[in-house]
Amino acid sequence: GQANFRHDGSNPGYVTHLALFPDADLVIAHLANIHITNLPSTMFYYIADELLGLPKTEDWLFGAAVEDTQHVYAHFARLAKGNLPERIENQPQSRPLSDYTGKYTHPVYGKITIRLEEGKSLFMNMSVYDHKLEHYHYESFTTMLHDFTVKFGLLLTFVAGSSGKVDSIKTEMEGIELEFKRKEDPETASKEE
Structure with a gap:
């Protein structure tokens, strides 16, 4: 050898x-x-x-x-x-779509930005991926991430903190549960005070 x-x-x-x-x-x-x-x-x-x-x-x-x-x-x-749980039909999200928008970060996987387009569709941007989110059930949305070599389904679940506001996104990648924490926008935070 x-x-x-x-x-x-x-x-x-x-x-x-x-x-x-x-x-x-x-x-x-x-x-x-x-x-x-x-x-x-x-x-x-x-x-x-x-x-x-x-x-x-x-x-x-x-x-x-x-x-x-x-x-x-x-x-x-x-x-x-994708690793999706069984879908529970007729279970809409509990808040307006605008409440989900913002920047969420993870120390290893970086940043996810959620934006609202035309007041009716959420989109997710993460690195090279920029895709529309589809409502799945409750506070969960799905998307299909794809580029010219990779294609995989992803479930994003928005989680509210003790304030009642959405403060994180939970998802799973490669069998690992991840949590992306909301990053406060300084301009938005100062307007709310």
Whole structure:
């Protein structure tokens, strides 16, 4: 065997993989403008096996890469459906849509901005995503986040604090429950005082 170290990274639309084989003085870097495949993450093992004359212990291109990619596609299919609870019909929100508008922040996931358009539709902006919200039930709304590589359903639930005003949004991403806290707008806060 060969000692190796690797580092991977991705953003929507591309992936990078860097593999170091220090004993063989070998570095393999792989950049790809495709996100939904695991071929790049196994390709450097294939290259190392070929360059270093290592025994073929795995079919990196047509075995591991294909199997891993099937898991990735299954994962993205689950994300596209969203993790929605059973919908409770005929349960409208309890407050005007304007009460939900504002900026909400999370220390890791950043900022969500909720805005009202034409007085009748809520929209959510989060990083590269800007999508309309659809009422689901009670204080919960759904949206489908998508760009050219990722598509997943998201449920946002607005939560009121002890003041009775909406002060956070709860949601789930990648199986992790998250809470985005409302960030007071200094202009709005000074008008209310």
